[in-house]
Every structure is written in C-alpha cells, then in structure tokens.
Amino acid sequence: VILSKVCGTDLLTYSSSSGHEAFFINEVSVDKFSFCRALKFYNVIGLFSATSLGGQNGFDSYYCELDASPGMHSKMPQKLGRKVLLSSEEKESNNGDIGQKGHPKTDNHGSISFPHPKIMGMAAPGMFILCCSLLCPCFRSRKKETSRAILTKDSSSMDSIPSTLAESVPSAEANSGNEKIPGSPLRVPGSPHRMPGTPFRVPPSPSRFSMSPQINRIGSVHLNMSQVYKATQNFSPSLIIGEGGFGTVYKAQLQDGQVVAIKRAKKEHINTLHAEFSSEVELLAKIEHRNLVRLLGYVEKGNERIIITENVPNGTLREHLDGQHEKILDFNQRLEIAIDVAHALTYLHLYAEKQIIHRDVKASNILLTENMRAKVADFGFARVGPTEDGETHIVTKVKGTAGYLDPEYLRTYQLTPKSDVYSFGILIIEILSGRRPVDSRKPVDERVTVRWAFKNYNEGNVVGLLDPLMNEVVDARILSKMFSLAFQCAAPTRQDRPDMKEVGELLWKIRMSYRKSVSRE
Numbered sequence: 001v002i003l004s005k006v007c008g009t010d011l012l013t014y015s016s017s018s019g020h021e022a023f024f025i026n027e028v029s030v031d032k033f034s035f036c037r038a039l040k041f042y043n044v045i046g047l048f049s050a051t052s053l054g055g056q057n058g059f060d061s062y063y064c065e066l067d068a069s070p071g072m073h074s075k076m077p078q079k080l081g082r083k084v085l086l087s088s089e090e091k092e093s094n095n096g097d098i099g100q101k102g103h104p105k106t107d108n109h110g111s112i113s114f115p116h117p118k119i120m121g122m123a124a125p126g127m128f129i130l131c132c133s134l135l136c137p138c139f140r141s142r143k144k145e146t147s148r149a150i151l152t153k154d155s156s157s158m159d160s161i162p163s164t165l166a167e168s169v170p171s172a173e174a175n176s177g178n179e180k181i182p183g184s185p186l187r188v189p190g191s192p193h194r195m196p197g198t199p200f201r202v203p204p205s206p207s208r209f210s211m212s213p214q215i216n217r218i219g220s221v222h223l224n225m226s227q228v229y230k231a232t233q234n235f236s237p238s239l240i241i242g243e244g245g246f247g248t249v250y251k252a253q254l255q256d257g258q259v260v261a262i263k264r265a266k267k268e269h270i271n272t273l274h275a276e277f278s279s280e281v282e283l284l285a286k287i288e289h290r291n292l293v294r295l296l297g298y299v300e301k302g303n304e305r306i307i308i309t310e311n312v313p314n315g316t317l318r319e320h321l322d323g324q325h326e327k328i329l330d331f332n333q334r335l336e337i338a339i340d341v342a343h344a345l346t347y348l349h350l351y352a353e354k355q356i357i358h359r360d361v362k363a364s365n366i367l368l369t370e371n372m373r374a375k376v377a378d379f380g381f382a383r384v385g386p387t388e389d390g391e392t393h394i395v396t397k398v399k400g401t402a403g404y405l406d407p408e409y410l411r412t413y414q415l416t417p418k419s420d421v422y423s424f425g426i427l428i429i430e431i432l433s434g435r436r437p438v439d440s441r442k443p444v445d446e447r448v449t450v451r452w453a454f455k456n457y458n459e460g461n462v463v464g465l466l467d468p469l470m471n472e473v474v475d476a477r478i479l480s481k482m483f484s485l486a487f488q489c490a491a492p493t494r495q496d497r498p499d500m501k502e503v504g505e506l507l508w509k510i511r512m513s514y515r516k517s518v519s520r521e
C-alpha cells in the first residue's frame with residue numbers, strides 16, 4: 001500500500017509492504033506520531049483511512065489515537081514540512097562539503113540540509129510510480145496551499161523498515177518551531193531579486209571543514225581586503241549585481257582590468273562560522289570548463305569572507321524564464337542551454353580531478369553570457385563523490401533546493417551523481433515550460449510541475465507544456481523527446497536515470513533532429 005497526498009505545503013506519504021510500515025513528510029522518514037500529527041493538522045485523517053488500508057478502521061483509530069504523549073497535541077505546527085527539514089538540519093553532523101556554502105547561507109532560498117538518519121528509507125524504482133502519484137488527489141487544506149512535493153514511492157520495492165526503527169529518525173516534533181517561517185515557503189522575503197514562487201532555502205548550518213592554511217591563496221586571484229575595497233569601490237551599492245542567501249554579489253574591476261564577481265558574506269553569519277573552506281576548495285579552484293563559473297579566489301580577514309569568481313554578465317536562467325531580460329529565450333537557445341549544463345555536469349562527474357557532485361543544480365544557479373551560453377554557478381553545496389573503488393555512493397546529509405531534490409537521496413541519504421541528474425531532469429522541464437518546479441500560484445493539480453508535465457505528456461499534450469511566453473511552434477516529436485529525457489532523468493530511483501554523459505549525447509541527438517526539422521520548414 002502506498003498513499004501519498006499533498007497537503008498544504010507538505011507531501012504526506014504512508015507506505016506499507018510485507019508488514020513493514022513507513023511514514024514520510026516531504027519524503028523525509030518520520031515517526032508515526034509526527035505523521036499522525038500532520039494528518040490531524042491538515043484534517044485529512046479520514047482520507048488516509050478505510051479501504052486503502054486494507055479494511056482497517058483508518059489512521060485515527062488504528063494509529064493516531066494511540067501513543068500521543070500528553071501535551072504533544074497542544075500545538076500544531078505552522079509549516080510542518082519546513083520544520084522537518086529544519087529540525088533535521090539542526091542535528092547536522094556530517095562533514096565533507098567542498099563548496100562555498102561551507103559558509104552559512106543566510107535564509108529563505110529553499111536549500112535543505114540535514115543529517116542522514118540511523119536508518120535508510122525505501123528504494124523506489126520505476127517510472128510507473130510517477131503515474132500512480134499523478135492519480136493522487138490533492139486535499140483542501142485549512143492553510144493556503146503551496147505544494148512542494150516531489151515524487152511518491154513504490155511500495156513493491158520497499159526496503160524493510162521496522163517501524164521501531166522508523167521512529168528513531170528526526171521528526172517534525174523535534175523542532176521547537178521558533179524559526180521565522182515565511183507566509184509561503186515559496187516566497188523569499190527581503191530579496192529584491194526574487195520573483196514570487198522562487199524556492200526558499202533553509203540555511204545550511206556551519207560546516208566543519210578542515211581549514212586550509214593557504215586559504216587566501218587559492219585560485220588565480222589573490223587579493224587582500226584593501227584591494228577588495230578598492231575593486232568594489234568600498235562595496236558600492238551601485239556595483240551590486242545580485243543578492244543571494246549567503247551574501248551580496250558585486251561586479252568589480254581588478255587593477256589589471258579583469259572584471260570579476262565578488263561575493264561578500266553577510267556579517268550576521270560570520271560568527272556562526274567555525275571553519276571555512278575545505279582544503280578541497282583548492283580542487284574547485286582548479287576546475288576550468290567553459291560551462292562552469294570559475295572560482296578565482298577567496299579572501300578571509302577578520303569579519304570578512306569574500307569569494308571571487310568569474311563574472312557572467314547576462315543574469316540567471318531563471319530571470320530569463322521570468323521575462324526579466326529584453327528577449328524571451330527561444331527554443332533553440334533553451335536547447336543549447338540544456339546542452340551546456342549537461343556538459344558542465346558531465347565534466348564534474350567524469351572528468352574533474354575528483355568526481356564532483358554539484359547538489360544545487362537549478363535555474364537560478366545557471367548564469368548566462370552575452371552569447372546566451374550557460375555557466376553553472378554556485379558550488380556551495382558541491383561534494384566530492386565516492387573515492388574508494390567499488391563505492392557506489394556516499395552517505396551524507398541532504399542539501400539542495402526544494403523541488404530539485406532527488407527523492408531517493410532525500411530518503412536514503414545516499415548521494416551519487418545521479419542526484420544531479422534528477423535535478424537536471426527537473427531543470428529541463430523548467431526550461432521548456434518556464435514553470436518553477438513548484439509553483440504556488442498555479443491550481444493545486446499543477447503546482448508540482450513535474451507531475452503536471454508528466455500527466456500532460458501521457459495525455460499526448462506536449463505542445464501545451466511549452467512556455468507560453470515563447471510564442472513559437474516547435475515540432476511535437478522534438479518536444480516529446482525532450483520531455484521523455486527529462487522524465488528519465490527525474491525517475492524516482494537512480495538506477496532508472498541515465499548518467500550525465502548519456503544525457504548530453506541524447507540532447508545532442510535531439511539537437512540534430514531539431515535542426516533538421518527547422519531546415520525542412
């Protein structure tokens with residue numbers, strides 16, 4: 001049995017197989033009490049009950065009235081799913097991230113970070129599960145509904161999870177609920193550069209990187225703070241080109257004329273930093289690929305944490321999809337961007353000195369050049385992949401952005417390059433449709449874009465999936481191939497996803513077909 005419902009901001013999933021039961025909120029394994037609490041909060045206990053549970057009376061009598069300790073019911077959470085993520089994050093314990101977000105990102109950008117539990121969750125192969133999930137109706141919630149669900153699971157392939165173990169994982173209950181939670185999880189307060197609906201980020205907690213003694217010497221640009229002040233004209237507001245969770249980004253000109261982007265960490269987060277860059281950041285500084293934003297240097301002095309990167313002048317892919325730039329991206333440009341990103345990820349996964357998993361592939365981390373070439377930015381969550389022979393994955397806390405997160409990684413805490421493949425699949429759908437992975441402004445059944453797209457795809461309506469801003473007729477067969485590839489990438493389990501190299505090759509073939517179709521017209 002597998003039951004999965006989007007309620008308000010949360011995806012509630014119950015599964016049972018061969019006598020083993022598991023409870024999930026937003027793909028995070030939780031104990032049954034937390035699950036029941038969520039059901040009660042959303043007033044949907046009855047809907048999870050009766051026939052679908054094999055004749056049992058339903059959650060309310062079978063589960064939810066059982067072992068609630070006094071006081072536990074007194075206060076329902078305001079944003080349950082987010083609390084699950086935050087509570088888990090508080091217990092973060094794992095090391096090993098190599099990127100800039102060793103610095104704490106400040107707020108509200110959708111990134112998720114929490115530790116692996118004592119148990120692993122369920123494995124869930126098969127695209128047919130996606131079909132099943134599409135059939136699940138959404139419930140009316142007492143709150144404003146903003147879906148941030150990913151995909152549902154397959155009961156037939158569930159690992160054995162004794163419920164006693166399931167109860168040992170971090171739960172929503174563990175959170176004190178003190179944190180400020182935005183009205184909608186998709187709204188980003190105080191960020192002028194964000195459109196409504198932009199995914200929020202839960203700030204990663206301070207990393208525990210080993211400090212490199214040479215930290216100020218990484219990369220090819222070595223500045224001291226007075227040079228940074230000079231280059232940014234004392235961090236002049238007129239030079240601000242972006243605002244992220246981690247800090248403010250300035251366009252700066254160095255003495256030799258080179259124009260760079262300088263990211264300055266927000267002061268309020270400096271104190272929470274225990275250690276900064278991993279020595280492995282030196283690895284990132286060595287990475288050179290035309291579709292990856294180059295890390296040029298790092299400055300650490302007193303309260304200042306400065307990251308210097310290549311400047312990419314034409315905004316983010318998300319801004320372009322939002323129509324914030326002069327021209328709307330045409331299909332050809334979108335296809336080229338997808339190919340660029342595929343090449344960047346292939347390089348990271350296969351050809352870098354050590355395998356690197358980006359972990360935060362999303363449209364707002366794709367920067368565009370004047371020629372509309374794409375560069376993948378923001379290695380804040382990047383991680384070195386498995387290093388031992390025969391190792392298939394690393395087990396680590398979950399980081400990434402809601403909507404792009406690989407559900408299998410989220411469930412099992414096993415990270416592989418296929419997590420980037422999943423995010424890339426979601427990104428292709430975003431590139432083609434223009435829609436964010438989760439869009440709270442859409443009708444309930446369209447809010448999880450991958451589900452909406454898959455449903456339409458199955459009904460043969462690929463043309464209707466195309467971004468209406470494009471105003472362009474694209475051969476339905478080409479679109480079908482693109483969407484089909486996207487769904488393969490976003491398969492619930494990694495074994496069903498192609499690797500990035502294959503994805504690049506397939507995109508290249510699609511490009512050839514597209515060129516042919518255009519030349520025939």
Ligand SMILES: Nc1ncnc2c1ncn2[C@@H]1O[C@H](COP(=O)(O)OP(=O)(O)OP(=O)(O)O)[C@@H](O)[C@H]1O
Pocket residue numbers: 105109201241242243244245246247249261263293309310311312313315316364365367377378
């Ligand atoms: N190398 C760069 N060149 C040009 N603009 C950049 C560069 N890096 C960042 N920006 C701009 O600054 C903005 C903020 O970047 P940053 O990487 O800090 O945050 P973000 O990725 O938007 O947010 P978050 O990392 O919290 O998701 C970007 O959206 C982009 O507009």
